[in-house]
Each structure stands twice: as C-alpha cells, then as structure tokens.
Amino acid sequence: MTTDFTEIARDVIAGVGLLQKAAPETMKAFGALSTAATASKAIDTKTKELMALAIGIAVHCDGCVAYHTKMAHQHGASREEVAETAALAVYMGGGPAAVYGADALRAYDQFAGPKP
Secondary structure (H helix, E strand, O other): OOOOHHHHHHHHHHHHHHHHHHOHHHHHHHHHHHHHHHOOOOOOHHHHHHHHHHHHHHOOOHHHHHHHHHHHHHOOOOHHHHHHHHHHHHHHHOHHHHHHHHHHHHHHHHHHOOOO
16 A cells, blocks of 8 residues: 655644635634644643644544644654554554555654655
8 A cells, every 4th residue: 555644744734724615613712622632741742742642543534644744743742652652543443544554654664754
C-alpha cells in the first residue's frame, strides 16, 4: 500500500481552510478548542499529539493519522514513540487499528525524510 501522507496532511489543512471560509464562526471556535486542547500544561504538546494520533488510528481516520503524525514529529516525537503509540492504539482498536498503526509509521518515515 502506497500512500503520500505529506499530501494527506496538506489536504487536511486545505480542507480546514475551505471550512474556515464557509463556516468562519464554527471554525474559529474549533481553532480555539484546538489551541486550548493542545497547549502544553500538565501534559506536553508532543504527548498530546501522540494521544491524538492513537485516537486517529483507533477510529481509522487517514487525515488524523497523517496530520497528528506530522505534528508529533514537529514536536520532537521519535519513531519509537510513534511505534509505541501505534501499539497502544492496536491494543485499544484491534486488527483494523494495526493497519492504521503501520500507516502512522509510514507517515513518520515520510515526515522524517530520507536517512543520510
């Protein structure tokens, strides 16, 4: 299975932009919710992105897997942390989550770029 997770993440961001134009008040509120929910307080932002990734895997959301893997990578998550997150999601989500967990690792590898 070949999937361009960079493109999926861009599509998620573009889709949010479309919704911002079509439903600005709703998306303003959603943006405020996102900012509040991911802010680093008792739990750091990297861990929150890994939590969001686990949920995305468990609910089988391609855009969630791509976007939250990208954000976890940007906040310093390692491949091993993504793998443990995927393993927890598989535990909670069963067989279908295994497919999405593997996609999270593929997405991480794409965002991390080629190895030197």
